[in-house]
Amino acid sequence: MTFPLRGVRVLDLARHYPGGYCTLLLADLGAEVVKVEAPGAGDPLRGPAGTSPAHIGLNRGKRSITLDTRRPAGLDVLRRLVAGADAVVDSSRPGALEEAGFGYPQAAAVNPRLVWAALSAFGADGPYAGRAGHEVTFLGQSGALAAMAEQLPWMPQTAIAAPMAGAVAAMAVAAALAGAARTGTGCFVDASITDASTWLLSGMPAQFTAGAPKLGWAAGRRLYRCADDRWVSVSAAESRTWHALCRVLDADDLADRLTAPVEEQAAMAERFEKVFVTRPAAQWMESDPAATIGAVNEGPDLLTDPHASARGALVDVMGTLVPATPVRLRDAEGRRSSTPTTGPPALGADTDEILLAAGVPDGELARLRADGII
Known part of the structure; x- marks a missing residue:
């Protein structure tokens, strides 16, 4: 073209x-x-x-x-x-x-x-x-x-x-x-x-106000280490994705705790950490896409990443x-x-x-x- x-x-x-x-x-x-x-x-x-x-x-x-x-x-x-x-x-x-x-x-x-x-x-x-x-x-x-x-x-x-x-x-x-x-x-x-x-x-104009809160982190929005020492990202920031994440992690009892206070978020994150470390990252990546579990790739990982390969993310020059x-x-x-x-x-x-x-x-x-x- x-x-x-x-x-x-x-x-x-x-x-x-x-x-x-x-x-x-x-x-x-x-x-x-x-x-x-x-x-x-x-x-x-x-x-x-x-x-x-x-x-x-x-x-x-x-x-x-x-x-x-x-x-x-x-x-x-x-x-x-x-x-x-x-x-x-x-x-x-x-x-x-x-x-x-x-x-x-x-x-x-x-x-x-x-x-x-x-x-x-x-x-x-x-x-x-x-x-x-x-x-x-x-x-x-x-x-x-x-x-x-x-x-x-x-x-x-x-x-x-x-x-x-x-x-x-x-x-x-x-x-x-x-x-x-x-x-x-x-x-x-x-x-x-x-x-x-x-x-x-x-998109974050509150950053220009003194003392404005930062985005911070939550149990559904952070990185987790897996059994193979690789990391995955989780970005379950909405009710639908949080519910899916809880299902995948066998934590349905937390489905209504998306907006829990900071102290409870830390406790939920510790619980999730113990679950993520039981499987390698690739297995978590193959779970329900709605759970928003993504790869944390280093450069060489893109060579074998299926999506990067399909998109032709790297070219040889x-x-x-x-x-x-x-x-x-x-x-x-x-x-x-x-x-x-x-x-x-x-x-x-x-x-x-x-x-x-x-x-x-x-x-x-x-x-x-x-x-x-x-």
Whole structure:
């Protein structure tokens, strides 16, 4: 089937994770994503060897040119590339490219239809604009870290803020592209990683009231260890699912205790613990689906998980298993989209082809290469 962003060109000036997640989703939707990387080094995600599992996972299906955008000659080439692009994704310090002489205002003068998405730690304005940070910085500032942890200190062991911000930015870019197609005018997308993390709390506005109770846990909403030392999740938070859980655990006498007070919840959880430990996790998973008993998988478990396998949750790219795209499209005739599994580009592999198409002649290419611009 035809992907919705087929024919759209995105210049990816971003480095590291948030921009990688953003342009990965755009590429999975059909966009031609051209990574603009520093000569000699490229995106730090490549690692010392020139490639890494993170680079494969986030940059599969993209193209690569090398261009030193810190120098005037490089910015002149970028100007010509922007003239033929539909979108730019950037992760530099807010205002840095404008100060260098070619940010969104200058780009919009060259290409009024251009959509420019700037992914930054704290956004384009405010007292923290320009500050740096990492995952725990964003989650901590946003309120999400404290909301997720029953007790601090707590350190998440996987990225949450970066992929969330990347997904939000990709959605905004796609929407802005639709607007530009309708009006002929693009826009600047100010995508703050911290703001995206705060947005996670939209369904829990009580979090913004001092002293508000946390979601907490209950006997029907927690993890239980099984006979094989694996864990299962239980999320029986409604009457129907709680009743089913009680039936499965031979605890029908507790069927009317879903909303019991905290002390009683602890006693029920202890009782359930003694039952769950009598069987392996797989057997509990095969019980009544209404009981909401789910797997607590580690990464390798997805290889044999029946649902993950049926959905094709992982794909092989250059011998590395990476997550498939979460976007599944199907047309009216039943044709389905699939995850592109083309490997990530070698550093600068597409430089000559793309610059020649942008109007940079052979002689200028040679001079740019001799001067270290490309």
